[in-house]
Amino acid sequence: MQHEVDVVVIGAGPVGENVADRARAAGLQVVIVEQELVGGECSYWACVPSKTLLRSAAALRAARRVPGAAEAVTGDLDVAAVLARRNWFVSDWSDEGAVGWLDSVGIELVRGHGRLAGPRRVVVEHADGTLTELVARHAVAVSTGSDPVMPRIDGLAEARPWTSREATSAQEVPARLAVIGGGVVAVEMATAYAGFGTEVTVFARSGLLGGMEPFAGEAVADGLRELGATVRLGVTPERVERAPSGEVVLTLAGGEQLVADEVLVATGRRPRTDDLGLETVGLEPGSWLDVDDELLVRGVDGGWLVAVGDVNHRALLTHQGKYQARAAGDGIAARALSRPVDAAPWGAHVATADHRAVPSVVFAEPEVASVGLTAAAARDAGIDVRVVEVGLDAASGTGIHSDGPAGRAALVIDQERGTVVGATFVGQDVGELLHAATIAVVGEVPTDRLWHAVPAFPTVSEIWLRLLEALGRPGADA
Incomplete structure (x- = not known):
């Protein structure tokens, strides 16, 4: 079955939703393609659940720092209540509300895995194996996001490690958690689980939060230690093995071993483009999509292919992706409707604030x-x-x-x-x-x-x- 529309958006996370909303508000017919949950990584496995998991313990620590309030705090953190609150914020991993929003603004949803099939063409494979071919009159926007990188550590992949998804969606808290990585996901999840009372050990190849000012990472390392976590800098496990008992054994240089109940891998991200059909438009599968300031993909003629959010590697943050999406959606509409650049409601359809002005908050301690x-x-x-x-x-x-x-x-x-x-x-x-x-x-x-x-x-x-x-x-x- 073939279906022709003005704009096709692949990926219905917050970034894709914003592209679609902006183009639809300009009067264009928009279809959005999603193979998982509408609302995407941020809503169900990243920003929303992680910050919800962090908030309760942070509020408790804040109360305990203020005399008067501190004396009123008589109990410990209710971990079950924290997890229940997280479940509520992610709608128990149901996207019914998000789908309802798409309907309310007139954006058509097509469920399935979308792949490019040449210029302005997207083939969607549905769960039952049937196919739908979408033809875009004006633009295709790719907003497929990113996946965790699995480092090359002997036995790690076979040990069934946690990624950010498992860490943010866990229904039980492990007694012992090993964290491999020193970036934002690593320190936030280490902070969250240390706040739950988990025995946390962080292994970071260098310092924590390496892309920030050095004093920031030093303060977070000290804060984790104050929460009872062990922070080992300059150390990476050489082998990881899941024992028959279910425990995870991490072997370090020199033969030292650490036993944990779970191991979280948080060592970076890679683009979700390996099965996107990039080869049909002359691009390399699995690559980041290089874009200009109108979010048009370089190397693709015709000004029809847009890439927004993590997948273009400019700034892997939801708020920056949504910013790009607003610019991209306005740009798609401007080109489709032959409007001047300055007709966009916020001045222009270019994105420049993700070059040198990216804001970021790490919800650590x-x-x-x-x-x-x-x-x-x-x-x-x-x-x-x-x-x-x-x-x-x-x-x-x-x-x-x-x-x-x-x-x-x-x-x-x-x-x-x-x-x-x-x-x-x-x-x-x-x-x-x-x-x-x-x-x-x-x-x-x-x-x-x-x-x-x-x-x-x-x-x-x-x-x-x-x-x-x-x-x-x-x-x-x-």
């Missing part, structure tokens, strides 16, 4: 929030850098907000232009400081204007005043 360039990345980019750092306790509101370790804040300044190009905050609830920094970076706000953005007293946001004081008053020698 302590929390880490960052946007833009690290000092090292800025120097590598040829920027004349100045870094200013202060402790969060320099803000009067921090001590009122919570007792305990105050945390740290840093700005990376482009001295030639007098603008903020990067910011990092470490401490309790610092994710709520991030958007101000994102606006400063994206808006290229001069630091002498930031003096006039007065933070309310006594809030943690007063840290901006202290950072500017460390930088130096306008007109004064730094």
Whole structure:
């Protein structure tokens, strides 16, 4: 069966949904293809369940840091209640509500595995083996996301390791968990399970959170240890084996062994493009899809193939993927309807904020929030850098907000232009400081204007005043 429409979107996660919604709102006929759950990885196995698993223990720790509230806390974390709340947030892995939303906005859903079959053509294989051929008049958008990378460790794949999916959907909490990796997924899941009382051991080949400022990873390593986790840096298991008893045995260099109930692998992601039919349009199966700022795939003529979200490798974060999706959907509509670039409701259908202004929050203990360039990345980019750092306790509101370790804040300044190009905050609830920094970076706000953005007293946001004081008053020698 052949079906002709204006736009075909492959992948109905948040990114694909946003492309489809934007194109449909412009009056285009849109079909979205999904072989799993509408709502995708973020809704059921990543952002939503992981942050739900983390929240309860974080709230309990926060209460215990404030005298008066601390004395009122008389019980331990109810892990069963945490898991039940997570199940509610993921709708017990039912996409009925998400499918209802597609219906409400007029987006047609086709269930099955979609593959490119040449220019503007997608063949969908349904669960019963039947096929539907979709022909796109204007565009095909690929938003298939990414999968975990399985490192080459002897026996690991055969040991039935957890990936992020198993970690975020578990209905029982293991007594012992080994975590291989030092990135965001690794530290967040280590934090979550340590909060449940699990005996957690993290193996990281180098430091934690390697793409951030060094002090962020150091603080998170200390925080994990304070939660009772063991953090082993510069160590990677050489062999992993699932014993007949069900236990996992990890063998390290020199023969040392660690026994755990489960092992979580969190060592990176790869594009979900190996069975996408890329070869039919001259691209390499399994590759990341290189795109321009209109999210058009390079190497494919005709301006019809778009790639958004993880699959283009620009920024593997849901919020950035949705940002790209808004730009891509507007671009598809503009090209299809012969509208000028500036007719898009937000100014243009290009994506530029995922080059040097990507915001990210790591919900670890302590929390880490960052946007833009690290000092090292800025120097590598040829920027004349100045870094200013202060402790969060320099803000009067921090001590009122919570007792305990105050945390740290840093700005990376482009001295030639007098603008903020990067910011990092470490401490309790610092994710709520991030958007101000994102606006400063994206808006290229001069630091002498930031003096006039007065933070309310006594809030943690007063840290901006202290950072500017460390930088130096306008007109004064730094």
